[in-house]
Amino acid sequence: MLRFPGHGRHQPDDIVIGPLDLPGHVDEALAVQAVAFGLDPDEVAVRRQIVLRHMTFPGARAFGATTRGRLAGFVYGMPNDRSHWWSTVVEPHLRAQGHEDWLDDSFVITELHVHPRYQKHGIGRALITTITDGADQPRSILSAIDIESPARRLYRSLGYRDLARQVHFPSAVKPYAVMGAPLPLLRE
Numbered sequence: 001m002l003r004f005p006g007h008g009r010h011q012p013d014d015i016v017i018g019p020l021d022l023p024g025h026v027d028e029a030l031a032v033q034a035v036a037f038g039l040d041p042d043e044v045a046v047r048r049q050i051v052l053r054h055m056t057f058p059g060a061r062a063f064g065a066t067t068r069g070r071l072a073g074f075v076y077g078m079p080n081d082r083s084h085w086w087s088t089v090v091e092p093h094l095r096a097q098g099h100e101d102w103l104d105d106s107f108v109i110t111e112l113h114v115h116p117r118y119q120k121h122g123i124g125r126a127l128i129t130t131i132t133d134g135a136d137q138p139r140s141i142l143s144a145i146d147i148e149s150p151a152r153r154l155y156r157s158l159g160y161r162d163l164a165r166q167v168h169f170p171s172a173v174k175p176y177a178v179m180g181a182p183l184p185l186l187r188e
Contacts, residue, residue, distance in 0.1 A: 015072060015118065017126050020064030022076055023055050029064070029074045029113075036073075036113040054078065054110060063130050065114065065123045073114035075127040079137060080106045090143065090178050093164035102163055102180045107135035109142035112151075124154055129185050139182050143167065146177040155179050159186040 022029060030044050030051070039047065054060055054076070062076035080087060080103055087103055094100045109131070114123045132140050144151050146165050159181040166175045 013067060015065050015067045015121070015123055015126075017063060017065050017123075017130055020062040020071075020074055020076075022062035022064075022074070023052055025064070025071060025074075026051050028071045029062075032071055032073060032115045033111065033113040035115055036119075051076070051111075057081070057084075059136075061131065061134070063127055065118070065127055067118070071115075072118040073112075073123045073127055075109065075112040075131050077107055077109045077111075077131055077135075077140075077142075079135075080104070080108045080141065086110075086143070089169055090164065090167055093167045094178060097164050099163040099178075099180070102139065102141050102178075105137050106139050106141045106180070107132060107137040107183070109140060112142075119150070124151070125158070125188075128154075128158065129187070132183050132185055135183055137183065139180055140185070141178060141180045143169075143176040143178050146175045152177070152179075155181070157186065157188070 026048055030048055033039060034044050057078050060076065060078035062074060064071050065073040082103055086108065091100060091103060094102055109128060112124060112128055142155065144155060160179040161181065162177050163180045164178040167178055168175050
């Protein structure tokens, strides 16, 4: 069962969503991402440095889903900055579609991953709505592999729509879609 801190009596097998000290739990978070996203140890090592750097950016924050003291999922993001690498890669694709303005005054969902054992229980939805509910920006953007997937269906159900497709990131085998949604996100 999902429970948010301070809302009812906590049971040992509850999933609790709360702020996450991501630099302090980076290895545990990346272990979840590795299983959820299929990363090898070299990719995890590269992403570790990226996560630690991202968490130094102004406004960066993270939330985790824990159960029995273990991380079941996490999300992190930050206000978009056009000078960040991700923005520079997606900008020409958004411009070509007439959506370049989405790069301004947006909160970026940088990563959202739930361990496969805990997927399909509303954890991803709870994580993304929790982090965006605290955003000062009027909208959110993210990128997801450009295939029909449970993740893309989740994002659409929250109000995200495709802003650009077939975006190729260096070193990524598959193309991505950039999606955006006004905040607050839609609720079920």
